[in-house]
Amino acid sequence: MHLHAQHQPIAVMRADCHVCRAEGLSSRSQVLITSDGRAVQAMLYQIDSDLLALDEVALSEDAWDALGIRDGDGVRVSHAPVVESLAGVRQRIYGRRLSAADLSAIVRDVAHGRYTDVQLAAFLTATATLPMSIDETIFLTRAMVDVGDRMQWRAPIVVDKHCVGGLPGNRTTPLVVAIAAANGLVMPKTSSRAITSPAGTADTMETLAPVELSLAQLQKVVETEGGCIAWGGAVRLSPADDVFVRVERELDIDTEGQLIASVLSKKIAAGATHVVIDIPIGPTAKIRSREAAERLAAHLGQTAAHFGLTLHCLYTDGSQPVGRGIGPALEARDVLAVLRNDADQPRDLRERAAMVAGAVLEMGGAAQPGLGVALASQTLDSGRAWEKFQRICAAQGGLREPPRAAHVQPLLALQAGRVTHIDNRKLSRLAKLAGAPERAAAGVSLQVRLGDEVARGQPLLFLHAESPGELAYALEYARHAGDILSIEA
Amino acid sequence: MHLHAQHQPIAVMRADCHVCRAEGLSSRSQVLITSDGRAVQAMLYQIDSDLLALDEVALSEDAWDALGIRDGDGVRVSHAPVVESLAGVRQRIYGRRLSAADLSAIVRDVAHGRYTDVQLAAFLTATATLPMSIDETIFLTRAMVDVGDRMQWRAPIVVDKHCVGGLPGNRTTPLVVAIAAANGLVMPKTSSRAITSPAGTADTMETLAPVELSLAQLQKVVETEGGCIAWGGAVRLSPADDVFVRVERELDIDTEGQLIASVLSKKIAAGATHVVIDIPIGPTAKIRSREAAERLAAHLGQTAAHFGLTLHCLYTDGSQPVGRGIGPALEARDVLAVLRNDADQPRDLRERAAMVAGAVLEMGGAAQPGLGVALASQTLDSGRAWEKFQRICAAQGGLREPPRAAHVQPLLALQAGRVTHIDNRKLSRLAKLAGAPERAAAGVSLQVRLGDEVARGQPLLFLHAESPGELAYALEYARHAGDILSIEA
Numbered sequence: 003m004h005l006h007a008q009h010q011p012i013a014v015m016r017a018d019c020h021v022c023r024a025e026g027l028s029s030r031s032q033v034l035i036t037s038d039g040r041a042v043q044a045m046l047y048q049i050d051s052d053l054l055a056l057d058e059v060a061l062s063e064d065a066w067d068a069l070g071i072r073d074g075d076g077v078r079v080s081h082a083p084v085v086e087s088l089a090g091v092r093q094r095i096y097g098r099r100l101s102a103a104d105l106s107a108i109v110r111d112v113a114h115g116r117y118t119d120v121q122l123a124a125f126l127t128a129t130a131t132l133p134m135s136i137d138e139t140i141f142l143t144r145a146m147v148d149v150g151d152r153m154q155w156r157a158p159i160v161v162d163k164h165c166v167g168g169l170p171g172n173r174t175t176p177l178v179v180a181i182a183a184a185n186g187l188v189m190p191k192t193s194s195r196a197i198t199s200p201a202g203t204a205d206t207m208e209t210l211a212p213v214e215l216s217l218a219q220l221q222k223v224v225e226t227e228g229g230c231i232a233w234g235g236a237v238r239l240s241p242a243d244d245v246f247v248r249v250e251r252e253l254d255i256d257t258e259g260q261l262i263a264s265v266l267s268k269k270i271a272a273g274a275t276h277v278v279i280d281i282p283i284g285p286t287a288k289i290r291s292r293e294a295a296e297r298l299a300a301h302l303g304q305t306a307a308h309f310g311l312t313l314h315c316l317y318t319d320g321s322q323p324v325g326r327g328i329g330p331a332l333e334a335r336d337v338l339a340v341l342r343n344d345a346d347q348p349r350d351l352r353e354r355a356a357m358v359a360g361a362v363l364e365m366g367g368a369a370q371p372g373l374g375v376a377l378a379s380q381t382l383d384s385g386r387a388w389e390k391f392q393r394i395c396a397a398q399g400g401l402r403e404p405p406r407a408a409h410v411q412p413l414l415a416l417q418a419g420r421v422t423h424i425d426n427r428k429l430s431r432l433a434k435l436a437g438a439p440e441r442a443a444a445g446v447s448l449q450v451r452l453g454d455e456v457a458r459g460q461p462l463l464f465l466h467a468e469s470p471g472e473l474a475y476a477l478e479y480a481r482h483a484g485d486i487l488s489i490e491a
Numbered sequence: 492m493h494l495h496a497q498h499q500p501i502a503v504m505r506a507d508c509h510v511c512r513a514e515g516l517s518s519r520s521q522v523l524i525t526s527d528g529r530a531v532q533a534m535l536y537q538i539d540s541d542l543l544a545l546d547e548v549a550l551s552e553d554a555w556d557a558l559g560i561r562d563g564d565g566v567r568v569s570h571a572p573v574v575e576s577l578a579g580v581r582q583r584i585y586g587r588r589l590s591a592a593d594l595s596a597i598v599r600d601v602a603h604g605r606y607t608d609v610q611l612a613a614f615l616t617a618t619a620t621l622p623m624s625i626d627e628t629i630f631l632t633r634a635m636v637d638v639g640d641r642m643q644w645r646a647p648i649v650v651d652k653h654c655v656g657g658l659p660g661n662r663t664t665p666l667v668v669a670i671a672a673a674n675g676l677v678m679p680k681t682s683s684r685a686i687t688s689p690a691g692t693a694d695t696m697e698t699l700a701p702v703e704l705s706l707a708q709l710q711k712v713v714e715t716e717g718g719c720i721a722w723g724g725a726v727r728l729s730p731a732d733d734v735f736v737r738v739e740r741e742l743d744i745d746t747e748g749q750l751i752a753s754v755l756s757k758k759i760a761a762g763a764t765h766v767v768i769d770i771p772i773g774p775t776a777k778i779r780s781r782e783a784a785e786r787l788a789a790h791l792g793q794t795a796a797h798f799g800l801t802l803h804c805l806y807t808d809g810s811q812p813v814g815r816g817i818g819p820a821l822e823a824r825d826v827l828a829v830l831r832n833d834a835d836q837p838r839d840l841r842e843r844a845a846m847v848a849g850a851v852l853e854m855g856g857a858a859q860p861g862l863g864v865a866l867a868s869q870t871l872d873s874g875r876a877w878e879k880f881q882r883i884c885a886a887q888g889g890l891r892e893p894p895r896a897a898h899v900q901p902l903l904a905l906q907a908g909r910v911t912h913i914d915n916r917k918l919s920r921l922a923k924l925a926g927a928p929e930r931a932a933a934g935v936s937l938q939v940r941l942g943d944e945v946a947r948g949q950p951l952l953f954l955h956a957e958s959p960g961e962l963a964y965a966l967e968y969a970r971h972a973g974d975i976l977s978i979e980a
Contacts, residue, residue, distance in 0.1 A: 006506060096620070120741050254581060472514070
C-alpha cells in the first residue's frame with residue numbers, strides 16, 4: 003500500500019475480520035502489532051470493502067519499518083496494553099507537578115511510540131500552560147538522555163553550539179563547525195530538523211551533504227575531521243524529542259522547558275562538555291527582550307550545571323533575519339557564499355558566524371580570551387574553513403549542490419522609502435507557505451535589510467516554490483498578512 | 492473504500508498525483524475538498540501504489556457524509572485555508588485569557604471541522620491546566636449556542652435535568668422524563684453519549700428506542716407526549732461540543748469550564764427555563780467533596796444566570812454506583828425494572844430517580860414545595876410513569892428489548908467479609924475495557940452494595956462482553972488493578 007502518514011504508525015483492517023471481532027477492535031483503537039519479537043503500536047482504521055482480504059492488514063510505512071517485515075509476512079494484532087504513564091499526564095493536565103519517576107515513565111512510553119498524537123499534544127500543552135519547573139526540566143532532560151544513545155569521545159574537551167532560533171536564516175552552524183574543526187577542536191554537531199521554522203540546520207545541511215549518519219558513521223567522520231553536521235534524529239540521541247517535535251510542529255508551539263530539555267539532552271548524549279548558546283533578541287524573534295533572554299540563560303545554566311555541562315550564552319541581534327535565504331537550499335547557498343569568500347556573500351551571516359565561532363574557540367581553548375573572533379575571521383579569510391567544510395561533507399558522503407526552485411516570483415515595494423521594520427514571524431510563515439522546509443528549494447530570498455532605501459517597484463524579496471499551488475498559497479498570504487516589511491516614506 | 496475513522500474526515504491520494512504535485516500537498520496536510528458547493532476539511536494521507544488511480548481520491552465515511560456525494564462524483568482538492576482562530580488557541584496555551592470574539596471564532600471553526608484532533612487536544616488541555624474563568628465560560632457557552640440549532644416551545648416553563656456524572660449506572664434520566672411528562676410538564680430531554688464513562692444516557696436509551704431524532708421529529712414527540720429522551724448530537728444543539736467530546740474521551744479528561752459550557756449550551760439551545768442539576772459526591776466520584784460540589788454549583792449558577800436560566804442543584808450520594816448495571820444495555824434493564832415495578836428492581840435507582848424527579852416537579856410547578864418526591868414515587872407506583880415511557884418510546888420509533896452479551900463471567904470474592912469500599916473509577920474502567928459503551932451489551936453488573944456481607948466465592952459482579960478478546964482484556968485488568976471492591980473480614 004505504501005501509506006505515508008508522516009511517522010504515524012497506522013494499521014488498516016477489515017471491520018468484519020475475525021481479529022477485529024474476537025478482540026472487539028474499533029476504528030481508532032490502539033493496537034499492538036507483533037512479528038518475530040518486534041512490536042509496534044499503531045492506530046487502527048477499519049474498512050468495509052474488499053480492498054483487503056479478511057486476513058490481511060495494511061500498514062503505514064512507519065509501521066513496516068518498525069517491524070522490519072516484508073509484504074506477505076505474518077503478524078499478530080491485539081489491543082495495545084494500557085499505557086500506565088498516562089495517569090501522570092492526566093494529573094499534569096490538572097496542574098500536579100511531575101516526579102522524576104513520572105517523567106521517566108512518560109518519556110520511555112513516548113520514545114516507544116505508545117502515545118497517540120492527541121496524548122502527546124495534551125502533554126506538551128499542559129507543560130506550556132503551566133510551565134515546567136526547573137526540577138521537572140531536569141527530570142525531563144535526564145529521562146530524554148536515558149532513553150537514547152550516548153556518544154563517547156577521547157578528547158577531554160568537546161565543544162558544541164546551539165541557537166534558540168526564531169531568527170530566519172541564522173544558519174551559522176555549518177560555518178562554526180568548519181571553523182572549530184579547522185582549529186583542531188572536536189565538535190560532533192547534531193542538529194534537528196525545523197520545529198516551527200522554515201528550516202532547521204539538518205534541513206539546510208541536507209541540501210549540501212547526507213546528514214542521516216549512523217552512530218558509527220558519525221563517530222568516524224568526527225574522528226577523521228574533528229567535526230560533523232548530522233541530523234540528530236538518525237543517531238537516536240534523544241528519540242523522545244523527535245516524537246515531541248513532530249507534534250510541536252503541528253501545534254506551532256515551542257516551550258521553554260521542552261526547549262531546554264531538547265537542547266541539553268542532545269548535548270549531553272553527544273558527549274559535549276562546553277556549549278555556546280546563541281540567543282537572538284528582537285521584537286519578532288522567539289526571545290523579545292534582554293530580560294527574557296537572561297531568564298532563559300539562567301534556566302539553561304541551572305539545568306546544564308546539574309549535568310556538569312559548561313554553557314556560555316551570547317545575546318545577539320534578532321531584529322531581522324541573518325543572511326538572505328530563508329528555507330533549506332536558500333540558506334545553504336548563503337553558507338557556501340561565506341565559505342567561498344564570494345564577493346556578494348551576506349556579510350551579516352559571516353559576522354554572526356565569526357562571533358559564535360569565536361566564543362567556541364575561546365571555550366575550547368583554541369583561542370585566548372578576547373581573540374576568538376579574530377581567529378574565526380582569519381580561518382574564513384584564509385580558506386581553511388572552506389577546505390575543512392569540503393572534507394567534512396566528503397566524509398559524510400559527498401558535497402552536493404543545493405536544489406533550485408522551479409517557480410520564483412518577486413514581491414515588489416508598493417512605495418519608495420526606508421525599510422523600518424521586518425517581521426521575522428511573517429517572513430517565516432511566508433517561507434513555510436511556499437513549501438519550506440518539506441520542499442528543500444522553497445522559501446524566501448530577502449533583498450533588503452533594515453535601514454535600506456528602496457524605490458517603488460523594487461523587489462523586496464523573491465518567493466521560491468517547487469509547485470504553482472504553493473507559490474499561489476504564499477502569494478495569497480503575502481497579500482493579506484499586512485506589513486511583512488514596513489517601508490516609511 | 493468505506494474507511495471508518497471515528498468521525499475524522501480523511502482523504503487518501505496518490506503521492507505522485509497531479510493535484511498533490513501542483514498543490515505541494517504532503518502526508519498529513521489538511522486539505523479542503525469541495526463538491527457542488529459543499530465542503531469538508533480532511534487530513535490527507537498519501538499512498539505510493541496503484542490501489543488508487545492517479546485521478547482518484549478515497550474518503551473516509553465522515554468525509555463522504557459531509558459532502559453528500561456518491562462513488563464516482565468529482566471533487567476539488569486544495570490546501571485547507573489558514574485557520575485564523577488558532578492564533579487565539581496558541582495564546583491561550585501560553586496563558587492569555589480568551590475574549591468573546593476569540594471563543595466565537597474558535598467554536599465556529601471547531602463546529603465546521605477545521606481543527607485537527609491535535610489542535611483540539613491543545614485547546615482542551617490549555618483550558619484544563621489554566622482553568623477557564625467565569626467570563627471565558629460564559630463566552631464559550633454563548634459561542635456554543637450560537638453555532639447550533641435552537642428549540643422553541645409554547646409552554647412558559649420548560650424543565651430539564653442533568654447529572655454531572657462520575658457515578659456509574661446513575662441512569663435516572665429516562666425515569667425522570669417519564670415522571671415529569673406523566674405529570675404534564677414539558678421536558679425535551681437531549682442527552683449525550685459517554686465522554687469518559689461506560690455509558691451516556693443516549694447510549695443507554697438507544698438500547699430501548701431510537702434516539703437519533705431530527706429536530707422536527709423531536710418537536711413532534713414532545714408536543715404529543717410532553718417529553719422525549721433523544722441524542723443531542725443528532726439535533727445539533729451544540730455541534731462544537733460533539734467535536735470536543737470526541738477528543739475529551741480519547742484524553743479521558745473532563746474540565747469544569749467545558750462541563751459547564753457543554754451542559755448549559757444544550758439546555759439553553761433546548762429552550763429550557765428550569766433545570767435540576769444532580770451532583771453526586773463521593774471519594775471516587777467526579778466530585779469528591781461538598782466544597783467542590785458547592786463551588787461547581789456556584790459557577791454553574793453564575794453562568795446560568797447570565798442566560799436567564801434557573802438552576803437547582805441537588806447534592807447526592809456518590810459513594811457507590813446507582814443500580815446494578817454499568818454499560819448501556821445493563822443500565823437499560825435497571826430502568827425497565829423500576830418502571831415495571833419488578834420485585835427485584837434496584838431500590839437505590841428508584842429512590843434516586845424519585846428525588847431528582849421530585850425537584851423537577853417542584854421547579855416546574857407540578858408539585859408544592861416539599862411534596863415533589865411523594866408525587867414522583869406515586870407516579871412510579873401507579874404505573875403512570877411506565878405508561879408514559881412506553882408512549883414516548885413509541886413516538887420515538889418503538890420500544891425495543893436491550894441486547895444481551897454473548898460472554899458473561901463472574902468476579903468472585905476471594906475472601907468472606909463486608910464490602911467497605913467500591914471504587915467507581917475502577918468499575919468504570921472495567922466496564923469500558925469489556926467494551927462499553929461502543930458494545931451496547933457490554934459492561935458490569937454489580938451484585939453487592941456497600942455494607943453487604945459476602946461469602947468467599949460469592950459473585951461480586953458479572954462481566955459482560957460481546958467478544959472473548961474484550962472479556963479477556965477486562966479480566967486481565969481486574970486481576971491487576973488492585974481492589975475494585977474492598978472486603979474486610
